[in-house]
Amino acid sequence: MALACTLGFKSNDDFNRSLQSEKTDNHIDEFCPKLNIENIAQFITLPPYADPAQYMKMVNDNVDRIRIQFLKGTTTLAFKFRNGVMVAVDSRATAGGFIASGEVKKVIEINPYLLGTMAGGAADCAFWERVLARHCRIYELRNKEKISVAAASKILANMVFEYRGMGLSMGTMIVGWDKRGPGLYMVSDDGERISDNMFSVGSGSIYAYSILDATYKYEMSTADAIDLARRAIVHAAHRDAASGNIVRIYHMKETGWEKIEEKDTNDYMYQFREDKTMNF
Amino acid sequence: MVKQHGWYPYEFQSGTTVAVAGDDYVVVASDTRLTENYSIQSRTHSNVYKMHNNSLLLSTGFLGDVLTLKKTLDGRIKTYEYTHNKPISTPALAQMISIMMYGRRFFPYYTNTIITGLDTDGKGCVYGFDPVGSMTQQLYACEGSAMPLILPILDANILGKNTSKPGQVKRTKEETVKMIKDIYMAACERSVELGDAVVVHTLTKEKGIETDVHPLRKD
Numbered sequence: 001m002a003l004a005c006t007l008g009f010k011s012n013d014d015f016n017r018s019l020q021s022e023k024t025d026n027h028i029d030e031f032c033p034k035l036n037i038e039n040i041a042q043f044i045t046l047p048p049y050a051d052p053a054q055y056m057k058m059v060n061d062n063v064d065r066i067r068i069q070f071l072k073g074t075t076t077l078a079f080k081f082r083n084g085v086m087v088a089v090d091s092r093a094t095a096g097g098f099i100a101s102g103e104v105k106k107v108i109e110i111n112p113y114l115l116g117t118m119a120g121g122a123a124d125c126a127f128w129e130r131v132l133a134r135h136c137r138i139y140e141l142r143n144k145e146k147i148s149v150a151a152a153s154k155i156l157a158n159m160v161f162e163y164r165g166m167g168l169s170m171g172t173m174i175v176g177w178d179k180r181g182p183g184l185y186m187v188s189d190d191g192e193r194i195s196d197n198m199f200s201v202g203s204g205s206i207y208a209y210s211i212l213d214a215t216y217k218y219e220m221s222t223a224d225a226i227d228l229a230r231r232a233i234v235h236a237a238h239r240d241a242a243s244g245n246i247v248r249i250y251h252m253k254e255t256g257w258e259k260i261e262e263k264d265t266n267d268y269m270y271q272f273r274e275d276k277t278m279n280f
Numbered sequence: 281m282v283k284q285h286g287w288y289p290y291e292f293q294s295g296t297t298v299a300v301a302g303d304d305y306v307v308v309a310s311d312t313r314l315t316e317n318y319s320i321q322s323r324t325h326s327n328v329y330k331m332h333n334n335s336l337l338l339s340t341g342f343l344g345d346v347l348t349l350k351k352t353l354d355g356r357i358k359t360y361e362y363t364h365n366k367p368i369s370t371p372a373l374a375q376m377i378s379i380m381m382y383g384r385r386f387f388p389y390y391t392n393t394i395i396t397g398l399d400t401d402g403k404g405c406v407y408g409f410d411p412v413g414s415m416t417q418q419l420y421a422c423e424g425s426a427m428p429l430i431l432p433i434l435d436a437n438i439l440g441k442n443t444s445k446p447g448q449v450k451r452t453k454e455e456t457v458k459m460i461k462d463i464y465m466a467a468c469e470r471s472v473e474l475g476d477a478v479v480v481h482t483l484t485k486e487k488g489i490e491t492d493v494h495p496l497r498k499d
Contacts, residue, residue, distance in 0.1 A: 044382075045387060046386065056388075093414075122410065124385070126414055127378075
């Protein structure tokens with residue numbers, strides 16, 4: 001699919017047909033043009049009412065027992081330090097007040113040197129980061145070099161800006177390592193895209209920020225960075241009802257990302273209670 | 281109840297579905313009661329739909345969207361088979377459902393769907409979706425009106441969560457079917473929207489789909 005795209009073939013074309021010949025097989029296109037995500041504007045159906053954000057809010061507010069509940073994700077964080085970027089997420093997904101899942105993968109592995117985190121609407125993050133993965137792959141094929149983190153985050157921010165105001169809910173961090181070194185950008189559903197050394201997104205981010213701000217130093221060792229990331233998520237999971245279950249930690253290095261661990265936050269909390277080794 | 285004048289395209293027809301994946305089988309179940317606002321529309325409506333590639337689609341929520349989703353999916357599955365010359369595998373079908381449902385992000389299919397089947401290695405797989413297509417692969421899934429009653433029982437029985445013996449419990453096909461029937465019988469005592477009968481389907485490579493209907497309380 002990606003190669004066909006690079007060469008300019010329409011995806012439903014037979015490889016035997018030449019570029020010049022008229023496309024005669026229009027039936028397949030008419031039947032299912034919408035599965036083709038090459039043209040996103042055609043793919044996403046416009047709703048028959050004026051304000052999607054307002055309508056979805058109304059439906060969510062329990063009109064006559066109807067409740068469309070989307071899965072929302074919750075505490076994610078990432079920070080740059082001397083040896084790369086550390087990314088940590090929880091794994092709880094809530095639908096209204098119900099815990100829909102305790103094993104959601106909130107770090108989306110776009111490719112071996114790019115990671116995206118998920119906070120906000122699970123479907124929104126998963127879908128747009130998948131489209132981003134496709135764009136990154138095509139860039140790599142066309143230009144014979146890996147896409148930069150700045151460019152990847154810009155692609156995502158611009159795509160999402162087109163749907164600004166329509167009710168998307170997405171707070172994602174794009175983490176990677178390119179020729180400029182480690183990269184960390186936060187992209188959100190209103191088209192905001194900023195770069196900094198440390199971010200935390202989600203309902204539990206306020207708790208995570210306090211732990212991070214207390215002991216963060218750029219010159220940390222890798223072991224200290226893992227410990228800090230883990231503590232921040234565990235404490236956020238402890239205090240925020242919508243975060244919890246498993247903490248997953250990834251380390252973005254020059255050679256690509258590496259998954260460090262995935263363990264239960266509850267077990268860690270009991271361990272920290274007995275430990276009391278945090279030095280401020 | 282006083283409702284504001286407006287356009288309400290969605291309805292909520294109840295139904296509860298359960299799916300459990302095993303090493304070489306998948307067991308799915310659905311109750312057969314269709315209610316709308318405390319009146320029973322049908323006592324013989326199952327929420328399990330068989331797809332052309334031998335996967336089972338379980339879908340509850342708004343029946344209009346469920347049937348349209350099923351119909352559109354059927355067409356897509358056939359198109360896949362014609363263009364790729366092989367039946368679509370369940371993991372690929374799950375990804376297709378995910379982006380199809382996201383295509384209606386601003387006017388969603390009001391359905392809680394689960395797609396189940398055997399993957400290319402013959403292992404059972406269960407994929408759950410939210411109304412806009414967020415896909416997660418799971419060991420077991422439950423959706424519908426009695427989900428808050430049934431899901432904790434599945435957590436305790438299958439993964440041993442919050443019990444004195446934590447850890448996954450492996451079961452055979454027959455043991456899983458028995459467990460699911462017991463769970464439905466317990467849940468229908470406490471849920472008005474559950475009852476009439478439970479239809480249990482078992483999908484295996486050798487025997488295909490076997491069906492079993494077990495009656496429940498009709499009141």
